Amino acid sequence: MAEKILITGVSSGLGHGLAKAYLEQGATVYGCSRRKPDDLIEAGLHYQSVDLLDAEHGQKAFEELxxxxxRFDAxxxxxxxxxxxxDMADTPLDDLRGTMEINVWANKWLLDTIYSSGKTVKQVVAxxxxASISGSRGWNGYSLSKAALxxxxxxxxxxxxxxxxTSLAPGLVDTEMQDYLxxxxxDDRFKPLDILKAAKGTEKMPDGDRCAKMLIEIFPKLLERESGEFTDIRKM
Ligand SMILES: NC(=O)c1ccc[n+]([C@@H]2O[C@H](COP(=O)([O-])OP(=O)(O)OC[C@H]3O[C@@H](n4cnc5c(N)ncnc54)[C@H](OP(=O)(O)O)[C@@H]3O)[C@@H](O)[C@H]2O)c1
Incomplete structure (x- = not known):
């Protein structure tokens, strides 16, 4: 029986790479995002547009998906x-709230929606x-939200x-997020930017497709570790 995999954020970057790689392996893949990934849908992705910032409508669309x-395998x-x-002092509270909504609270209602309908799940990888532990200056809402995640x-x-x-830090991945960074x-205040700029275009920052293939190899190995752990792929 084909594995059933659910992935959020399939329109770009790592999520797109994961969905593509699982589809290539013959898995049944379910995915959501706001932008529609036409190429993945053509390849068989079960897709719903879901805005994780909008819990009320998002939850209904997710239920349909x-x-x-x-049962989900992952x-x-x-x-x-x-x-x-x-800087934190320059970051509006509403901006921090929005980041927490997507990066933390949406994951709560996604999990609650899955479990409340009686489905079983073998493995969850967040x-x-x-940044969830580094506390680098400037990474504000992102760091707070990943620590809370x-x-x-x-x-x-x-x-x-x-x-x-498992909460898994995937290392640097060359995606839209890194394009922005x-x-x-x-800027002397935001030191990691120099490291990221130097890593871009090198093997230290694989693209979403390459990183996805590495992660898919690693996911089964996570099952040997304690459930609930935070793990950084660079320390495995
Ligand atoms: N890139 C890195 O170096 C790096 C390093 C460490 C951790 N990560 C983590 O890796 C994961 C993937 O990031 P990425 O680098 O692949 O970034 P990305 O290319 O920006 O992809 C982010 C995905 O999240 C979705 N998303 C964002 N806001 C959403 C919303 N309101 N509702 C629904 N979906 C939403 C986006 O879809 P839509 O815009 O279509 O909604 C997109 O598919 C993230 O958890 C990130 O924190 C990345």
Whole structure:
């Protein structure tokens, strides 16, 4: 029986790469995002447009997407917003709230929607970030939200022993997120920008397709680790 995989944020970057690679392997893949990935839909992706910032409408669209599935082999919570790199004092509260909504609370209602309809899930991987622990100046809402995501995943792991949970930092990935970061002017306040600019275009920053293939190899190995753990792929 083909594996059933659910991925959020399939329109670009890592999520697009994951969906493509799983489809190529013959898995049945379910995905959502705001922008429609026509190429993946043509390749067989089950797709719904879902805005994770809009819990009310988003949840209904998400329910439709997963309605006919009783078991997922993997749920990959990948969608996220980076937000602007700037000082915390210059970051409007509403901006931080929006980032938390997409990167943390949406993952709560996505998981609750899956479980409340009686579906079973073998493995949940939430795509986290080194920023969840580094606390680099300027990464504000993104760092806060990824730190909270790590804890959200640990809390669900305690409630759901039948599912294996991991928050996984995927390393640097050459995606739209990195296009934004690496095109920012160098700024002494925001030191990681220099590292990212130097890594862009090198093997230290594989594109979404390459990173996805590495992650798909790693996901089964995560099952040997404690459920609820935060892991950085660079330290495995
Ligand atoms: N790139 C890196 O170096 C890096 C490093 C560490 C961790 N990560 C993590 O890797 C994951 C993938 O990021 P990426 O680099 O591939 O970024 P990306 O290319 O910007 O992709 C982000 C995805 O999230 C979706 N998304 C964003 N806001 C959404 C919303 N309101 N509703 C629904 N979907 C939404 C986007 O779809 P739409 O815009 O179509 O809605 C898109 O498919 C994220 O969790 C990110 O934090 C990335």
């Amino acid at each position: 997963i309605h006919d599935v009783s 749920v990959i919570l990948n969608a996220a917003k980076l937000g602007e790199i700037r 795509i986290s970030s080194g 790590n804890m959200l995943i640990k809390l669900y792991a305690g409630e759901r022993p039948e599912t294996h949970f 690496t095109n920012l002017p160098a």
